[in-house]
Amino acid sequence: MYEPNVVGDWQEYDDGQAGLRVRVHGLEKAEPPRGRDDAAEGLVYFRFRVTVENRTTVHFGIHLEDGQLDVRVGTDGESAFLDWRNSQFIEGFDVYPLRRVTSVLYAAAPESCVSLVDIQVQLKVDDEWTERYLWSGGIGPQEPSVGVGARTDSAQDSLAAQVISYLEREAGSGPAA
Template sequence: MREPNVVGDWQEYDEHAGLRVRVHGVEKAEPPRGRDDAAEELTYFRFRVTVENRTSERFGIHLEDGQIDIRVGDDGESAFLDWRNSQFIEGFDIYPLRRATSVLYAACPDGRLSRVDIQIQLKVDEEWTERYLWAGGIASVELPVDAGDRSDAARDSLACQVSNFLRKEAGS
């Protein structure tokens, strides 16, 4: 099974050598043109999708709302994508050594922001590319912890899991 990308990582396309994409900048933010009524009582967040051309040829790229799937929380429920406030990449020619960035707004219940999965399927020169997934989240504000104490969230964090794995490997 392939591992998902971490938010901020670049993903190279096998079928279009030199073309790469990344999801980055996931943060809480209000949309610039006001809230959508369908997102009432939800918390808005935004993220960016950047496509970079590292080749010597031009590519025509297309990224709109039907090519993006956002899942939040432990159960992977769908988030609301605010297509009116989002800036998509529609029929843009990306020339060599250039980038194009799309800023997208979505909303979900506040408690589910700690786990956000974003799947992208870019269209390049009228051909669909492979779907790629980025996993990340927005850390909620936690209360301060006394020295020597660990919060429950810290025990389950990725850093803690990596540390535990490395300790186990060093011991064997």
């Protein structure tokens, strides 16, 4: 089963981008440098970084803009507001051997949702799309997660617990409701 990276982990590319690696890190609450966007009224801002590192002997042209990022928050995976005006993207930058390039991005979401943040990144390297990778993390107290097949008392009413219960009833192996 595919598991997401934890915020701060490096993800290595292979095949055509072997030697290139990327990570999402530095997830924290922060106010944007040029002021709040009116569309983020009532939301809490947070910042994160995307760093691309070249560990090869050739250079790569890196491109990362707002359409290549998807930021989701909360247990329902609602879309966060990505503040493109305050964010610093990577637009056609050549990353030479043993060098890094970092993008600083600002997003906003309801404060109740930022304890669970998922960030999906798809780079464009030398005009070719790379594979998408996902990082998960959060800001503040973390909500307990429910693993596949896990049944904790605090998670009985969660959507995952309801789905598991339904599937067990359909298969005839679980408790009757």
